Amino acid sequence: MTTENPTIEAFEGFATVASPGVAAVAFIPREHYKSVVAALKADAFEMASDVCGVDYLIAGARTLPEGVKPERFEVVTSLLSMSRRIRVRIRVQLPDADPTVDSLFDLYPGTEAMERETFDLVGIRFAGHPDLSRILLPEEWEGHPLRKDYGIGGVPVQFKSTPGPR
Amino acid sequence: MVIDENITTVVRPLWPTEETSEGSQELFPRKLTDPAELGREVGSVLRLPEGPTLDPTQIDIERSDDETMIINMGPQHPSTHGVLRLMLELDGEVVLRTKPIIGYLHTGMEKQAEALSFIQGSTNVTRMDYLAPLHNELVFSLATEALLGVEMPRRATYIRMLMTELNRISSHLMWMATNGMDVGSTSMMIYGFREREMILSFFEKTTGLRMNHNYIRPGGVAADLPDGWEDDVEVICNTVEARSYEYDDLLTGQAIFRDRMVGIGNLTAEEALALSVTGPLLRSTGVPWDLRRTMPYLAFDEVDFDVIVGTYGDNFDRYSIRLNEIRESVKIVRQLLANMPSGDYRVQDRKVTPPPRGRIDSSMEALIHHFKVFTEGFAVPEGEVYVAIESPRGELGCYLASDGGPKPYRMHIRGPSFVNLQALPLLMRGGLLADAVTVISSVDPVMGEVDR
Amino acid sequence: MGLEDLPHNFLTGQLEDLVKWARKSSMWPATFGLACCAIEMMSSGAADFDLARFGMEVFRNSPRQADLMIVAGRVSQKMAPVLRQVYDQMMEPKWVIAMGVCASTGGMFNNYAVVQGVDQIVPVDVYAPGCPPTPETLMHAILTLHEKVRTGEITRRRGVEPAVVFDAAPWVPEVPSAVRVSRPS
Numbered sequence: 150m151t152t153e154n155p156t157i158e159a160f161e162g163f164a165t166v167a168s169p170g171v172a173a174v175a176f177i178p179r180e181h182y183k184s185v186v187a188a189l190k191a192d193a194f195e196m197a198s199d200v201c202g203v204d205y206l207i208a209g210a211r212t213l214p215e216g217v218k219p220e221r222f223e224v225v226t227s228l229l230s231m232s233r234r235i236r237v238r239i240r241v242q243l244p245d246a247d248p249t250v251d252s253l254f255d256l257y258p259g260t261e262a263m264e265r266e267t268f269d270l271v272g273i274r275f276a277g278h279p280d281l282s283r284i285l286l287p288e289e290w291e292g293h294p295l296r297k298d299y300g301i302g303g304v305p306v307q308f309k310s311t312p313g314p315r
Numbered sequence: 316m317v318i319d320e321n322i323t324t325v326v327r328p329l330w331p332t333e334e335t336s337e338g339s340q341e342l343f344p345r346k347l348t349d350p351a352e353l354g355r356e357v358g359s360v361l362r363l364p365e366g367p368t369l370d371p372t373q374i375d376i377e378r379s380d381d382e383t384m385i386i387n388m389g390p391q392h393p394s395t396h397g398v399l400r401l402m403l404e405l406d407g408e409v410v411l412r413t414k415p416i417i418g419y420l421h422t423g424m425e426k427q428a429e430a431l432s433f434i435q436g437s438t439n440v441t442r443m444d445y446l447a448p449l450h451n452e453l454v455f456s457l458a459t460e461a462l463l464g465v466e467m468p469r470r471a472t473y474i475r476m477l478m479t480e481l482n483r484i485s486s487h488l489m490w491m492a493t494n495g496m497d498v499g500s501t502s503m504m505i506y507g508f509r510e511r512e513m514i515l516s517f518f519e520k521t522t523g524l525r526m527n528h529n530y531i532r533p534g535g536v537a538a539d540l541p542d543g544w545e546d547d548v549e550v551i552c553n554t555v556e557a558r559s560y561e562y563d564d565l566l567t568g569q570a571i572f573r574d575r576m577v578g579i580g581n582l583t584a585e586e587a588l589a590l591s592v593t594g595p596l597l598r599s600t601g602v603p604w605d606l607r608r609t610m611p612y613l614a615f616d617e618v619d620f621d622v623i624v625g626t627y628g629d630n631f632d633r634y635s636i637r638l639n640e641i642r643e644s645v646k647i648v649r650q651l652l653a654n655m656p657s658g659d660y661r662v663q664d665r666k667v668t669p670p671p672r673g674r675i676d677s678s679m680e681a682l683i684h685h686f687k688v689f690t691e692g693f694a695v696p697e698g699e700v701y702v703a704i705e706s707p708r709g710e711l712g713c714y715l716a717s718d719g720g721p722k723p724y725r726m727h728i729r730g731p732s733f734v735n736l737q738a739l740p741l742l743m744r745g746g747l748l749a750d751a752v753t754v755i756s757s758v759d760p761v762m763g764e765v766d767r
Numbered sequence: 768m769g770l771e772d773l774p775h776n777f778l779t780g781q782l783e784d785l786v787k788w789a790r791k792s793s794m795w796p797a798t799f800g801l802a803c804c805a806i807e808m809m810s811s812g813a814a815d816f817d818l819a820r821f822g823m824e825v826f827r828n829s830p831r832q833a834d835l836m837i838v839a840g841r842v843s844q845k846m847a848p849v850l851r852q853v854y855d856q857m858m859e860p861k862w863v864i865a866m867g868v869c870a871s872t873g874g875m876f877n878n879y880a881v882v883q884g885v886d887q888i889v890p891v892d893v894y895a896p897g898c899p900p901t902p903e904t905l906m907h908a909i910l911t912l913h914e915k916v917r918t919g920e921i922t923r924r925r926g927v928e929p930a931v932v933f934d935a936a937p938w939v940p941e942v943p944s945a946v947r948v949s950r951p952s
């Protein structure tokens with residue numbers, strides 16, 4: 150969307166790749182996640198447009214830049230700078246054993262619902278989130294449906310005749 | 316925040332207790348609520364950490380439960396626009412706290428998308444935002460095409476613009492109708508549906524269905540515009556434009572309508588940005604942010620239109636924005652009508668495009684190819700992409716990750732209504748219960764998209 | 768006093784027929800709009816399709832005042848208990864139309880979140896196919912139901928009858944005989 154590729158200072162020192170529609174996609178270790186986002190916020194990224202989680206358990210192919218250790222889970226955050234009219238995306242790798250990452254709630258309160266949704270459907274925990282409860286599924290639901298080891302849960306389609314005389 | 320030791324606060328289970336769920340979705344009496352959480356909810360799930368409303372001294376934690384009342388509204392309620400459920404704490408008629416509870420229409424579409432190929436995907440996404448189905452198809456198709464790296468023919472792009480703009484008009488008309496119903500103006504409801512029907516019959520002519528069209532697909536659109544479409548579109552433009560002035564006469568100056576809209580549900584630009592609110596809700600606060608203009612997709616940089624912004628961020632601003640966006644969309648449609656290029660309506664790329672109907676009858680090759688495209692689908696190169704467009708409700712985004720197979724590895728839709736709903740507690744706070752209905756209506760949530 | 772003394776604008780008939788006719792002619796639907804189908808349900812009530820022709824334009828918001836539930840849309844697992852509760856709140860006699868493939872069978876969403884057909888939760892009288900069913904289809908479903916009410920039995924128990932009955936076949940439901948009103952022979 151922008152012709153020249155603007156440099157994002159906050160991403161210096163981290164692995165980045167290009168992707169259509171965004172200025173850069175950065176791979177940030179989870180220890181630095183919050184501080185990098187804070188730096189981005191200071192750098193005129195006014196809005197967090199999206200947070201979502203991906204479970205890479207059974208992915209066929211997946212290319213990551215040098216030095217990024219692939220883990221099962223990934224949190225993908227899209228930030229938008231309205232004044233510079235660019236987007237950036239951050240991908241954070243999270244291990245299966247402890248899929249926890251810092252919440253962005255303090256920086257962007259608008260991520261509240263998105264993080265809850267990610268927790269609900271993918272089962273990623275956000276440390277510091279004010280109210281991490283299920284948002285879409287009933288409270289007593291077990292499991293996280295968007296994980297790849299969770300089946301789609303369909304029932305086989307049966308064709309049955311109408312009971313009784315017509 | 317200092318709490319009197321004598322008040323026993325029963326803290327409900329907080330993070331982390333069990334594997335499945337922490338906290339609770341519902342609103343609890345003040346006594347049963349953890350003080351920090353109460354603070355946030357009074358600041359009203361506003362959840363702006365630095366917001367002035369969060370001044371702890373302002374929060375009346377010790378207000379006894381006898382004075383207030385928690386009521387439940389929905390999920391089956393006529394004015395919650397579907398199956399939105401709200402829990403409200405009221406002091407008499409005044410709303411103190413609000414908590415939207417959603418998920419009553421959770422359809423598992425993101426999971427379903429992983430089981431459907433890319434070519435079937437738009438059948439799935441079109442059922443999310445059922446008032447603007449073509450926008451959903453568009454964002455999914457754009458994301459797929461970004462991964463495929465194919466270039467659209469100009470006619471396909473223009474047809475997409477035409478259809479989505481008409482869809483914006485029909486969506487806003489529907490909003491005018493339901494909003495009319497919510498404020499008690501039944502005539503507006505009848506009029507809104509009447510005009511919308513006109514657009515729907517054009518859609519039916521073009522796509523075969525009144526809603527949930529599956530018309531915009533990865534690789535172009537499903538069919539060319541029907542013969543004589545210019546006349547139909549011309550009639551739609553003339554009628555809708557003329558009628559939009561009738562709505563003006565009917566509502567804009569009307570005292571009762573103004574009483575219910577002006578100064579109700581206020582939002583400031585800072586709050587809107589912090590809460591990631593987009594669309595008419597954001598523009599009503601005076602931020603001129605419309606993705607068609609600021610980050611153009613399709614060919615919106617080639618058409619001339621105005622971005623409508625409000626000043627006060629109240630219900631009335633949102634009403635005027637939507638009414639005027641109908642006129643702006645008519646303006647865009649007129650330009651598209653005049654400049655519609657000729658050419659292909661889908662890419663001529665053997666990989667993504669099924670062969671034309673005529674060739675299937677004559678050639679075995681074509682038949683096999685057609686069969687393969689529709690049963691197996693096409694492989695999409697590995698990668699991930701986020702594409703956003705301006706739907707009638709705000710930024711509609713699609714995050715698509717492919718692992719090189721014919722099905723999306725992960726598809727995530729950022730629904731604008733889902734995010735916009737977070738502003739609801741803030742809009743309602745301190746208002747009257749009777750205004751709650753108009754506030755919900757002015758946010759224009761479509762539950763299909765909120766819950767997906 | 769014999770019948771011949773009465774004025775001429777007078778009809779005789781079975782009370783049962785009269786009751787059924789009255790039920791059929793003033794059916795009040797409850798709004799149970801869930802998803803896309805709800806929009807089509809609203810369109811059928813609006814100007815172009817005008818459900819008022821069948822005496823049905825008054826969509827009641829309270830289930831207590833309604834006798835027809837049109838389940839318009841997909842029913843999620845979270846919504847299912849609510850649906851049942853609304854159904855239970857409706858007064859007898861009551862009927863249910865499953866509008867759209869989602870309400871009828873789950874439709875294209877054969878997954879963890881969607882109830883595969885509302886007939887698992889409430890008894891359904893008429894299924895309206897389509898995704899979404901056009902207002903014409905919905906009207907056809909409603910007229911089918913009217914026909915069913917007009918020709919069916921007035922005291923048939925819910926849940927033991929076949930889903931679609933067009934001609935009143937001599938089919939005897941297994942219900943306790945105490946609740947059946949014997950037909951005048």
Ligand code: SF4
Nearest residue numbers: 803840867869898899
């Ligand atoms: S049947 Fe189709 S239109 Fe109706 S709710 Fe289901 S998906 Fe929507």
